Amino acid sequence: MEPFDKQVLQKQVFFFKALAHPTRLWIVRQLRERDHSVHEFVEAVGDDFSTISKHLHILKEAHIVADDKKGTAVYYRLSHPCILSVLHCMEETL
Numbered sequence: 897m898e899p900f901d902k903q904v905l906q907k908q909v910f911f912f913k914a915l916a917h918p919t920r921l922w923i924v925r926q927l928r929e930r931d932h933s934v935h936e937f938v939e940a941v942g943d944d945f946s947t948i949s950k951h952l953h954i955l956k957e958a959h960i961v962a963d964d965k966k967g968t969a970v971y972y973r974l975s976h977p978c979i980l981s982v983l984h985c986m987e988e989t990l
Contacts, residue, residue, distance in 0.1 A: 914958035920951045928980060931971040
Protein backbone atom coordinates (compact mmCIF):
# COMPACT_ATOMS: atom_id res chain seq x y z
CA MET A 897 0.00 0.00 0.00
CA GLU A 898 1.36 3.43 -0.90
CA PRO A 899 1.69 6.08 1.81
CA PHE A 900 -1.11 8.59 2.28
CA ASP A 901 0.25 11.88 0.90
CA LYS A 902 -2.38 14.55 1.44
CA GLN A 903 -0.51 17.22 -0.57
CA VAL A 904 -0.33 15.04 -3.67
CA LEU A 905 -3.96 14.03 -3.27
CA GLN A 906 -5.05 17.68 -2.91
CA LYS A 907 -3.34 18.50 -6.23
CA GLN A 908 -5.14 15.60 -7.88
CA VAL A 909 -8.47 16.72 -6.43
CA PHE A 910 -7.82 20.23 -7.81
CA PHE A 911 -7.24 18.69 -11.25
CA PHE A 912 -10.57 16.87 -11.21
CA LYS A 913 -12.44 19.84 -9.74
CA ALA A 914 -11.17 21.93 -12.64
CA LEU A 915 -12.82 19.49 -15.03
CA ALA A 916 -16.03 19.36 -12.98
CA HIS A 917 -17.87 22.14 -14.80
CA PRO A 918 -19.75 21.71 -18.08
CA THR A 919 -18.09 24.65 -19.82
CA ARG A 920 -14.57 23.69 -18.74
CA LEU A 921 -15.08 20.07 -19.73
CA TRP A 922 -16.42 21.21 -23.10
CA ILE A 923 -13.38 23.47 -23.58
CA VAL A 924 -11.01 20.59 -22.87
CA ARG A 925 -12.88 18.39 -25.32
CA GLN A 926 -12.55 21.05 -28.03
CA LEU A 927 -8.81 21.20 -27.46
CA ARG A 928 -8.51 17.55 -28.50
CA GLU A 929 -8.69 18.66 -32.11
CA ARG A 930 -6.57 21.82 -32.18
CA ASP A 931 -5.61 24.99 -30.33
CA HIS A 932 -8.38 27.56 -29.88
CA SER A 933 -8.46 31.24 -29.04
CA VAL A 934 -10.46 32.75 -26.21
CA HIS A 935 -12.64 34.50 -28.77
CA GLU A 936 -13.58 31.18 -30.41
CA PHE A 937 -14.78 29.87 -27.06
CA VAL A 938 -16.70 33.09 -26.34
CA GLU A 939 -18.50 32.83 -29.68
CA ALA A 940 -19.28 29.12 -29.34
CA VAL A 941 -20.44 29.16 -25.71
CA GLY A 942 -22.17 32.53 -25.72
CA ASP A 943 -20.75 33.62 -22.36
CA ASP A 944 -18.92 36.89 -21.99
CA PHE A 945 -15.15 37.18 -22.36
CA SER A 946 -14.50 37.46 -18.61
CA THR A 947 -16.43 34.27 -17.81
CA ILE A 948 -14.56 32.23 -20.41
CA SER A 949 -11.28 33.74 -19.24
CA LYS A 950 -12.05 32.63 -15.67
CA HIS A 951 -12.74 29.08 -16.86
CA LEU A 952 -9.48 29.05 -18.82
CA HIS A 953 -7.60 30.41 -15.81
CA ILE A 954 -8.90 27.55 -13.64
CA LEU A 955 -7.85 25.01 -16.27
CA LYS A 956 -4.44 26.65 -16.53
CA GLU A 957 -3.97 26.65 -12.74
CA ALA A 958 -4.72 22.92 -12.74
CA HIS A 959 -2.08 22.41 -15.47
CA ILE A 960 -4.69 21.08 -17.86
CA VAL A 961 -4.21 23.78 -20.49
CA ALA A 962 -1.37 26.07 -21.50
CA ASP A 963 -1.53 29.25 -23.50
CA ASP A 964 0.46 30.77 -26.34
CA LYS A 965 0.20 34.36 -27.47
CA LYS A 966 0.04 34.82 -31.24
CA GLY A 967 -0.08 38.49 -32.10
CA THR A 968 -2.88 39.99 -30.05
CA ALA A 969 -4.73 36.69 -29.60
CA VAL A 970 -4.16 34.08 -26.90
CA TYR A 971 -4.52 30.45 -27.97
CA TYR A 972 -5.02 27.55 -25.60
CA ARG A 973 -3.87 23.96 -25.96
CA LEU A 974 -3.85 20.86 -23.79
CA SER A 975 -0.74 20.95 -21.66
CA HIS A 976 -0.22 17.17 -21.68
CA PRO A 977 -1.42 14.61 -24.24
CA CYS A 978 -2.19 12.14 -21.44
CA ILE A 979 -5.25 14.23 -20.59
CA LEU A 980 -6.82 12.68 -23.69
CA SER A 981 -6.56 9.28 -21.98
CA VAL A 982 -8.50 10.61 -18.99
CA LEU A 983 -11.23 11.95 -21.29
CA HIS A 984 -11.37 8.71 -23.25
CA CYS A 985 -11.64 6.64 -20.07
CA MET A 986 -14.43 8.86 -18.77
CA GLU A 987 -16.34 8.62 -22.05
CA GLU A 988 -15.95 4.83 -22.17
CA THR A 989 -17.10 4.53 -18.56
CA LEU A 990 -20.24 6.58 -19.16
